[in-house]
Amino acid sequence: MALEQRRRAPSFTPPQALALGFALMIFTGTILLALPIAHEPGQQLTLVDALFMATSAVCVTGLAVVDVATTFSTFGEVVLMLLVQAGGLGIMSLSTMMFLVTGRRIGLQERLMMQEALGSFSIAGVVKTTRSIITTTLIVEAVGAALLTLRFLAYYPPGQALYFGVFHAITAFNNAGFDLTSQSLRIFNRDPFILLVVAGLILLGGIGFIVMQDVWRQRRWERFALQTKIVLVVTGGLLVAGTLLILALEYGNPATLGPLPFPDKFFNALFTSVTFRTAGFESISMGRMAYAALLVAIVLMYIGGSPGGTGGGIRTTTFAVIILAVRATVRGTEEIQVMGRRLPRELLDRAIAIAAMAMAIIVVVGGLLLVTESHVVSDPGNPVTIADVLFEGTSAFSTVGLTTGVTPHLSIPGRLLIALTMYIGRIGPLTAAVALAQRRRERAHIEYPEERVMIG
Amino acid sequence: MALEQRRRAPSFTPPQALALGFALMIFTGTILLALPIAHEPGQQLTLVDALFMATSAVCVTGLAVVDVATTFSTFGEVVLMLLVQAGGLGIMSLSTMMFLVTGRRIGLQERLMMQEALGSFSIAGVVKTTRSIITTTLIVEAVGAALLTLRFLAYYPPGQALYFGVFHAITAFNNAGFDLTSQSLRIFNRDPFILLVVAGLILLGGIGFIVMQDVWRQRRWERFALQTKIVLVVTGGLLVAGTLLILALEYGNPATLGPLPFPDKFFNALFTSVTFRTAGFESISMGRMAYAALLVAIVLMYIGGSPGGTGGGIRTTTFAVIILAVRATVRGTEEIQVMGRRLPRELLDRAIAIAAMAMAIIVVVGGLLLVTESHVVSDPGNPVTIADVLFEGTSAFSTVGLTTGVTPHLSIPGRLLIALTMYIGRIGPLTAAVALAQRRRERAHIEYPEERVMIG
Numbered sequence: 001m002a003l004e005q006r007r008r009a010p011s012f013t014p015p016q017a018l019a020l021g022f023a024l025m026i027f028t029g030t031i032l033l034a035l036p037i038a039h040e041p042g043q044q045l046t047l048v049d050a051l052f053m054a055t056s057a058v059c060v061t062g063l064a065v066v067d068v069a070t071t072f073s074t075f076g077e078v079v080l081m082l083l084v085q086a087g088g089l090g091i092m093s094l095s096t097m098m099f100l101v102t103g104r105r106i107g108l109q110e111r112l113m114m115q116e117a118l119g120s121f122s123i124a125g126v127v128k129t130t131r132s133i134i135t136t137t138l139i140v141e142a143v144g145a146a147l148l149t150l151r152f153l154a155y156y157p158p159g160q161a162l163y164f165g166v167f168h169a170i171t172a173f174n175n176a177g178f179d180l181t182s183q184s185l186r187i188f189n190r191d192p193f194i195l196l197v198v199a200g201l202i203l204l205g206g207i208g209f210i211v212m213q214d215v216w217r218q219r220r221w222e223r224f225a226l227q228t229k230i231v232l233v234v235t236g237g238l239l240v241a242g243t244l245l246i247l248a249l250e251y252g253n254p255a256t257l258g259p260l261p262f263p264d265k266f267f268n269a270l271f272t273s274v275t276f277r278t279a280g281f282e283s284i285s286m287g288r289m290a291y292a293a294l295l296v297a298i299v300l301m302y303i304g305g306s307p308g309g310t311g312g313g314i315r316t317t318t319f320a321v322i323i324l325a326v327r328a329t330v331r332g333t334e335e336i337q338v339m340g341r342r343l344p345r346e347l348l349d350r351a352i353a354i355a356a357m358a359m360a361i362i363v364v365v366g367g368l369l370l371v372t373e374s375h376v377v378s379d380p381g382n383p384v385t386i387a388d389v390l391f392e393g394t395s396a397f398s399t400v401g402l403t404t405g406v407t408p409h410l411s412i413p414g415r416l417l418i419a420l421t422m423y424i425g426r427i428g429p430l431t432a433a434v435a436l437a438q439r440r441r442e443r444a445h446i447e448y449p450e451e452r453v454m455i456g
Numbered sequence: 457m458a459l460e461q462r463r464r465a466p467s468f469t470p471p472q473a474l475a476l477g478f479a480l481m482i483f484t485g486t487i488l489l490a491l492p493i494a495h496e497p498g499q500q501l502t503l504v505d506a507l508f509m510a511t512s513a514v515c516v517t518g519l520a521v522v523d524v525a526t527t528f529s530t531f532g533e534v535v536l537m538l539l540v541q542a543g544g545l546g547i548m549s550l551s552t553m554m555f556l557v558t559g560r561r562i563g564l565q566e567r568l569m570m571q572e573a574l575g576s577f578s579i580a581g582v583v584k585t586t587r588s589i590i591t592t593t594l595i596v597e598a599v600g601a602a603l604l605t606l607r608f609l610a611y612y613p614p615g616q617a618l619y620f621g622v623f624h625a626i627t628a629f630n631n632a633g634f635d636l637t638s639q640s641l642r643i644f645n646r647d648p649f650i651l652l653v654v655a656g657l658i659l660l661g662g663i664g665f666i667v668m669q670d671v672w673r674q675r676r677w678e679r680f681a682l683q684t685k686i687v688l689v690v691t692g693g694l695l696v697a698g699t700l701l702i703l704a705l706e707y708g709n710p711a712t713l714g715p716l717p718f719p720d721k722f723f724n725a726l727f728t729s730v731t732f733r734t735a736g737f738e739s740i741s742m743g744r745m746a747y748a749a750l751l752v753a754i755v756l757m758y759i760g761g762s763p764g765g766t767g768g769g770i771r772t773t774t775f776a777v778i779i780l781a782v783r784a785t786v787r788g789t790e791e792i793q794v795m796g797r798r799l800p801r802e803l804l805d806r807a808i809a810i811a812a813m814a815m816a817i818i819v820v821v822g823g824l825l826l827v828t829e830s831h832v833v834s835d836p837g838n839p840v841t842i843a844d845v846l847f848e849g850t851s852a853f854s855t856v857g858l859t860t861g862v863t864p865h866l867s868i869p870g871r872l873l874i875a876l877t878m879y880i881g882r883i884g885p886l887t888a889a890v891a892l893a894q895r896r897r898e899r900a901h902i903e904y905p906e907e908r909v910m911i912g
């Protein structure tokens with residue numbers, strides 16, 4: 001059936017193209033990372049692990065089943081960095097570039113596809129937008145790399161400082177928490193400069209290009225688009241709430257904030273709050289946080305970044321639309337109103353679909369991990385609990401890249417499951433479902449009579 | 457402000473009356489259970505614990521901070537049983553009865569209030585419906601009590617068998633998992649007759665009066681209301697899925713199904729699946745189930761019973777409406793369609809509000825428990841994990857009454873928190889929020905211009 005349809009209509013729908021594009025990038029990445037030249041001498045990488053690392057890079061997640069610095073050669077690390085960059089810019093910008101380079105005109109469908117992926121509103125502006133995306137990315141990453149390199153000179157010889165600066169600026173801006181230190185940023189948890197530069201890169205990447213552009217151009221709050229206002233309010237609110245909660249819950253924990261003097265306690269709480277928004281770097285150990293802080297982490301990771309940015313999760317706007325809809329229902333108003341504007345109903349439909357599917361995926365993935373990792377679940381020395389698997393599932397789905405320590409010990413089915421979860425999380429559960437269900441959209445529309453049922 | 461408004465308009469809105477009615481019943485129950493005559497000789501009950509037990513009874517939950525059989529005298533047990541019966545029939549039926557007894561006419565507002573609580577569709581039929589509810593309840597409970605008494609004769613002397621039969625028939629039908637055995641139904645886990653009778657009572661109580669009546673009157677599937685069809689399909693589906701999952705996940709667990717021969721394995725899995733739908737009885741120990749089974753439990757408890765029944769949770773219909781809305785979005789249809797019918801949009805609004813608020817309440821309650829119970833959280837001998845507090849929070853919110861063992865060890869703030877959660881869960885988060893936000897409903901309607909934002 002699928003084959004027959006493909007013969008008739010060789011072009012894919014936008015969601016299908018998006019899904020296939022990412023799959024293709026992962027496939028390419030897997031092959032490159034599996035090459036012996038990509039590994040340090042003496043290091044082996046199974047195909048499953050190459051697939052896992054390529055998926056994690058392309059989906060800008062940062063979960064790792066092997067240590068990047070000790071496993072990969074410089075070639076392998078550069079491949080990883082380029083996969084992160086490609087994933088972050090997005091298959092859509094890349095394909096636009098290819099169109100520009102090869103001089104082909106962009107068809108309406110491709111423009112629509114990009115529009116969907118990048119979240120831009122006007123079709124005409126897509127090409128221009130893609131150019132700005134690339135320019136912005138390169139400028140921000142260059143500034144970040146320069147700042148990090150300057151600081152890294154205090155720790156490393158110049159060549160390594162530059163290499164580390166570039167690598168971590170790229171992974172930070174693209175919200176892909178890979179590191180070359182073998183212990184994330186925990187070794188820099190007394191260095192606020194590094195924490196703040198990385199947090200800034202993460203936030204800029206996660207906030208989305210449209211919002212960055214709008215802020216850059218309009219400069220005044222009252223001129224910002226609703227999109228920009230909502231993203232800024234939700235991002236700011238979650239940042240403050242997250243910082244305060246982590247500070248309160250981890251303040252005396254001897255394994256995390258406990259031993260740090262106050263200003264560092266604050267900077268690490270702030271950094272951790274930022275990293276939960278799907279960045280994936282650690283300045284304090286996730287595996288040793290209190291359960292209450294893990295619960296906060298799971299909620300923040302679930303919400304994630306903003307649309308059009310490099311973060312994952314259900315997105316800040318999805319979260320906002322649901323909150324606003326609940327408020328409207330409680331108040332008894334039919335319309336969803338915010339900041340003097342009315343939101344279209346279909347936004348709520350999409351928001352519900354995304355939030356509900358995300359929830360279902362995380363719970364199912366968590367449950368499956370309890371089964372695939374049952375050898376560790378029952379290990380009294382290092383048990384895997386519901387907190388661990390929900391954290392892992394959310395981290396993968398929202399392409400966060402943090403782990404309480406489960407990832408490197410995953411079984412092969414567990415690795416494949418997490419890789420699939422990252423992939424679905426990255427292309428979005430709704431896009432994935434629509435890509436699969438595409439044929440059903442063509443069914444004839446039938447008008448049914450209305451009937452009520454009781455709710456709640 | 458509130459006082460001033462009350463002077464102007466002494467009548468309450470339906471949600472406010474519902475909330476106050478339940479609060480009043482809990483208050484009365486607390487006083488009765490705190491009386492010395494309610495306790496076994498030598499037993500003490502703090503006021504907080506009397507409040508907890510009264511709330512648990514009125515909200516037909518079954519969570520207990522003290523053991524019912526050894527703490528309460530026969531008077532206390534009968535009070536508990538009557539509170540359960542009163543809670544189950546609902547403040548709405550009770551007030552209808554009072555109106556009938558005192559011969560007062562029922563005003564439109566009261567009828568609407570009852571309609572909301574009982575879920576009946578026609579205003580005219582409310583009085584008649586209330587009568588049927590009481591009759592149905594008494595008949596089903598009487599049959600259940602007779603069957604249980606007959607079987608209990610094999611274990612207890614006749615007087616006790618009758619008393620146990622009546623008590624457990626009432627708590628089972630009202631989905632309030634109180635027991636007089638001090639170990640729930642675990643001592644009967646090799647007695648399929650008792651398990652099946654109790655499961656039958658739970659299911660009938662949880663399925664809702666409207667559905668029972670519709671099935672009883674129409675008898676044929678095609679004549680059933682959409683409400684009935686959805687409730688039966690979802691209830692049946694969750695029952696089958698729950699039984700199979702519990703059977704698979706607990707099959708070899710030496711602390712639960714492991715030691716039982718096959719038919720008993722099946723009956724206990726079935727019973728456990730039923731009890732998760734907010735009944736609160738145990739035939740196998742919750743505290744010793746595998747994490748994966750606890751995750752299944754949390755999901756089933758969250759969904760809960762059906763509207764108009766004695767169960768809690770977000771309700772089967774809420775769950776169904778969200779699933780159907782997601783399906784519609786994926787398929788690209790604007791209307792929510794099911795079984796040849798179209799569902800009104802405002803049903804989805806209510807469903808989202810209920811599901812999102814329930815989720816938020818459970819996560820917040822779980823997080824707060826991790827803080828209030830931090831003395832046990834950090835106890836290496838008997839640690840309280842995220843699984844435990846999410847289970848406890850869901851059990852309280854959905855008025856389930858099951859626990860992994862946390863309840864009797866709760867701190868005083870923890871007890872008050874769980875009591876409040878049961879109360880909000882019973883009156884419903886949307887009703888609670890509307891009751892609090894009532895004044896805002898009167899705001900002038902302002903037409904705002906529409907603006908889109910990006911989602912997901």
Ligand SMILES: [K+]
Pocket residue numbers: 060061062175176177278279280399400401
């Ligand atoms: K990430």
Ligand SMILES: [K+]
Pocket residue numbers: 516517518631632633734735736855856857
């Ligand atoms: K219950």
